[in-house]
Amino acid sequence: MLNKPHPEHQDYFPTEVEGRSPHLTNVSTAQRLPADITQIFRKAKEGRVLFADRNALLPEYLPKHLPFRNQQINAVAEVLAPALHGSKPSNLLLYGKTGTGKTAVTKLVLSKLQMQGVPKLTASYINTRIANTEYRVLAEFAATLDVKIPFTGLSIGEVTSRIFSMIRDKGAYAILVLDEIDYLISNYGDDILYEFTRAGERISPGFLAIIGISNNLQFKEALNPRVLTSLGEEELIFPPYTVQELKAILSDRSQIAFRPGVVLQPAVGLCAAMAGSEHGDARRAVDLLRVAGEVAEREGLQRIDEECIRKASQKAEHDRVEEALRSLPVQNKLILLAVSKFKEGTNTGQLYLSYTALTARAGLEALTQRRVSGILAELDLLGLVEAAVISKGRRGRTKRIKLIIDPITLDRVLREDPDLAIN
Ligand SMILES: Nc1ncnc2c1ncn2[C@@H]1O[C@H](COP(=O)(O)OP(=O)(O)OP(=O)(O)O)[C@@H](O)[C@H]1O
Ligand SMILES: [Mg+2]
Structure with missing residues (x-):
């Protein structure tokens, strides 16, 4: 099903029109386009009438003031302040739902900290979802400390040692912010964090303090208890606005x-x-x-x-x-695809059968029914499926699972995933 060209896609490749040669068709399209473009550009220029500075509404814009976050700004500043006179700050974990100002607050405090003119201080900010691999996270961190690391080729252990040597040799006061830290942990585990939080003597007289940021509290469950105790020396919660x-x-x-x-x-x-x-x-x-x-x-x-x-x-x-949908692991996508086969919804048993058939076609190992149930609960939380408990009288209760998003969108997004090229 997934390899069949989608009707929408076929429209991108129009065939000959009404007996004209394809060449003539192209000419007429070409003649039409400039007028459209002119109009689009003219409108865009006129659009300046509404926006004074559209950049101020882009996600990466950092406002000078963050109302309603004084308490959090002060708390982060208090934790980091000892770095200014060369004492290692406590590690810090920041939590809160998405859009509650965690990134904005942290960046604001870091920029103020860097303005204090302490030459040994380096504050590095890395978003682990964007840096995406353990190696890239380390390489980006190394770059901020002026440690030269090739794009690939070194072991994680070697990169970590080079970073530690640099901190020790320079006596650097290093602060590392790992934003969206749950991505790093769920894909690579907590090995780097283990090394970082235990660096202590190895990097003295310098130090390394870590700020972890996450909107997903569950990532803590995947942490080694020693890492958790060390990383969560201080914790700060960001309430929703x-x-x-x-x-x-x-x-x-x-x-x-x-x-x-x-x-x-x-x-x-x-x-x-x-x-x-x-x-x-x-x-x-x-x-x-x-x-x-x-x-x-x-x-x-x-x-x-x-x-x-x-x-x-x-x-x-x-x-x-x-x-x-795009950011789902392949197994979750297959489960969604299985759900989409049942327009009126289905029960877990039938769904599991359909899912295992799909995994076989995709050449993947099927997960256990228990694991599939867990993933369904996650998909429910994401608002992609609805899993309603239905009472069957004396025969107990069952779950009815239904797709609650547009199946065409699902189909289009799944088609982009090369791992899902099912014949
Ligand atoms: N108190 C505030 N005043 C003004 N703008 C704010 C405030 N808090 C957040 N914003 C703005 O809202 C957007 C989201 O904030 P931010 O990126 O800090 O959220 P977050 O908690 O890091 O979310 P996520 O967990 O999804 O990364 C940003 O554009 C930010 O500038
Ligand atoms: Mg953020």
């Missing part, structure tokens, strides 16, 4: 991002309410406002109205689903 807080954050941001009069209070209120409907997620709020601005711009409106925000929300939901 309230809708009122999101409103204030958005008001501030919209004043930088948009021209006066483009975003009125009701629009800010609606964005905040939508972004706060599950948990107060500032990223979602800011994204929503940016996309709503883009919708308003494309539609030639003078201000962002309710309709723009609703359209932005639909688009964001669609993007969220696609992103969640």
Whole structure:
């Protein structure tokens, strides 16, 4: 099923049209395109009417002020402050749901710390989801310490030793932030962390303090107890924002991002309410406002109205689903594919049979039924399937599992995965 060209894909390769030669077809397309492009560019230029600084709504933008996070900013600063006079700070773990300001707070404190002019201090920030492999995490960290590491070729142990030698020889005060640390742990285990947290004497007179950041509390379960005790010397929790807080954050941001009069209070209120409907997620709020601005711009409106925000929300939901699907491990994708075979939903037994047939076709080992049930619970949490418990009277209870996302989107995303080339 997955190798069949999708009807949508066929449209990308139009065949000859109404007896014209393909060459003539191309010419007519070429004649049409420049006009479209001109229009797109003209609209984009006019769009400047709405946005004053669109960058202020991009995910990587770091605001100068982070309202409602003073407590967390001060707490991180307190933990790191001893580094300024050469004492090793405690390691620190930061938790909180997505969009609660963990990354923004940490980057803000690090930048202030670096401004204190302590030459021995190096503060390195690495997102382990983006750095993606253990080797890259180490190589990026090494680069910030001026340790030269080839792109590949050295063992993890060798890279770690070179990093430690440099810290010791320079007497460096090294602070390493590992953002989205759960990615590193779930893919590579906690070996590096074990080495890092036990470096102690080996790097004296220098030191290495670690800040781990995660929106997934469960990653702690995968840690060696000694690593956990050491890494979690200090812990800090980031609560979700309230809708009122999101409103204030958005008001501030919209004043930088948009021209006066483009975003009125009701629009800010609606964005905040939508972004706060599950948990107060500032990223979602800011994204929503940016996309709503883009919708308003494309539609030639003078201000962002309710309709723009609703359209932005639909688009964001669609993007969220696609992103969640792309990042799933192959077994989870196969389980979803099995669920999608049953339009009206199915029970765990039937689902397992369908799943094992798919794994056989894909040349993969099937997981146990117990493990599949665990993965189904995760897919339920991600909002991709719905697993409802149904009572069958005296015969007990069973689960009915149903896909709750668009099957065409699922099909399109799964098709991108080379491991799923099922014949
Ligand atoms: N208090 C705040 N004031 C202004 N903007 C904020 C605040 N908190 C977060 N933001 C903005 O919201 C977005 C998300 O914040 P951030 O990236 O820090 O979240 P996070 O907790 O790291 O989420 P994740 O766990 O998904 O990585 C960023 O664009 C950030 O600038
Ligand atoms: Mg983050």
